[in-house]
Amino acid sequence: MEPHLTDCPPDAVLAALPGYVLRRAANTMMAELSARLDGLDLRISDATVLLLVADRRDMTSSEIGKVLDIKRANMAPLLGRMEAAGLIERLPIDRKSQAILLSLAGQERLAKVREVTAQFEHDLLARVPAEHRDHLVPALQALLA
Amino acid sequence: MEPHLTDCPPDAVLAALPGYVLRRAANTMMAELSARLDGLDLRISDATVLLLVADRRDMTSSEIGKVLDIKRANMAPLLGRMEAAGLIERLPIDRKSQAILLSLAGQERLAKVREVTAQFEHDLLARVPAEHRDHLVPALQALLA
DNA sequence: TATTGTTATACTCTATAACTATA
DNA sequence: TATAGTTATAGAGTATAACAATA
Numbered sequence: 643m644e645p646h647l648t649d650c651p652p653d654a655v656l657a658a659l660p661g662y663v664l665r666r667a668a669n670t671m672m673a674e675l676s677a678r679l680d681g682l683d684l685r686i687s688d689a690t691v692l693l694l695v696a697d698r699r700d701m702t703s704s705e706i707g708k709v710l711d712i713k714r715a716n717m718a719p720l721l722g723r724m725e726a727a728g729l730i731e732r733l734p735i736d737r738k739s740q741a742i743l744l745s746l747a748g749q750e751r752l753a754k755v756r757e758v759t760a761q762f763e764h765d766l767l768a769r770v771p772a773e774h775r776d777h778l779v780p781a782l783q784a785l786l787a
Numbered sequence: 788m789e790p791h792l793t794d795c796p797p798d799a800v801l802a803a804l805p806g807y808v809l810r811r812a813a814n815t816m817m818a819e820l821s822a823r824l825d826g827l828d829l830r831i832s833d834a835t836v837l838l839l840v841a842d843r844r845d846m847t848s849s850e851i852g853k854v855l856d857i858k859r860a861n862m863a864p865l866l867g868r869m870e871a872a873g874l875i876e877r878l879p880i881d882r883k884s885q886a887i888l889l890s891l892a893g894q895e896r897l898a899k900v901r902e903v904t905a906q907f908e909h910d911l912l913a914r915v916p917a918e919h920r921d922h923l924v925p926a927l928q929a930l931l932a
Numbered sequence: 933t934a935t936t937g938t939t940a941t942a943c944t945c946t947a948t949a950a951c952t953a954t955a
Numbered sequence: 956t957a958t959a960g961t962t963a964t965a966g967a968g969t970a971t972a973a974c975a976a977t978a
Contacts, residue, residue, distance in 0.1 A: 667930035668813030709798045738954040777922035785812035883977040
């Protein structure tokens with residue numbers, strides 16, 4: 643019997659590529675988060691908006707879009723749904739702009755979002771071996787646009 | 788003047804969340820990779836298939852889908868486009884299954900994919916501070932499904 | 933019976949262009 | 956002139972259901 647490489651999974655070539663594992667890891671974890679937010683009847687973008695405008699009463703739709711990297715045109719239906727769901731209200735700044743703020747229902751939903759995300763982030767980090775754990779967020783932050 | 792917290796970017800609340808930075812980092816880097824693959828007239832999924840079946844002559848459409856987490860139903864149009872582009876060929880295994888293999892054109896395109904991805908992975912890692920760099924891939928691998 | 937490959941279909945996310953009203 | 960908000964639309968990616976043919 644001649645020496646040979648140990649048998650390896652069919653995607654061994656890909657699993658070593660940072661870009662591949664980054665994409666797969668993000669897809670896996672976002673599917674998991676989506677499932678958990680289903681119970682709150684929220685999408686990931688909805689929950690992110692709630693967390694972002696939580697302590698502010700001055701952010702416009704355009705500003706939220708810039709921060710979250712969501713195009714202006716795609717903010718309209720997003721906030722439209724959230725307004726229809728009674729989660730946000732619009733406060734005129736001038737005759738062109740409106741501040742997005744949380745309604746009472748939005749603040750209550752936000753509290754549940756914080757519970758879900760706290761558990762989610764905890765579970766996510768728990769999956770990372772201890773010796774790598776503290777490096778994950780700083781490494782990812784360096785990749786942001 | 789009373790003491791106050793230092794001014795922080797508007798998404799400071801989010802930037803500390805592993806899930807948030809994971810999603811944003813993946814979106815950023817995949818947009819970058821997509822742009823680089825545009826020159827080869829390939830999507831990320833196309834390039835991934837080329838890399839996966841490079842050294843194999845026995846993978847079926849279903850098997851590729853299982854490895855890459857792409858539904859069987861979505862593999863059909865994907866491989867259909869790649870076949871129409873002359874990148875892959877189908878070799879009957881039995882009367883039900885076909886092996887997907889690279890055509891000559893597919894092998895040539897693969898060589899270019901390897902150049903592009905090598906540069907891409909290099910640039911990605913170069914953005915990560917040295918003290919975190921070696922932890923990124925192992926940490927992400929732990930998050931895969 | 934289970935699996936392969938396929939079609940049809942729908943939903944989400946994303947991207948561009950164009951329009952209006954206002955700063 | 957530039958910006959805010961909106962609408963319409965198209966491209967991707969992804970999900971389920973259903974089907975015929977074969978293992």
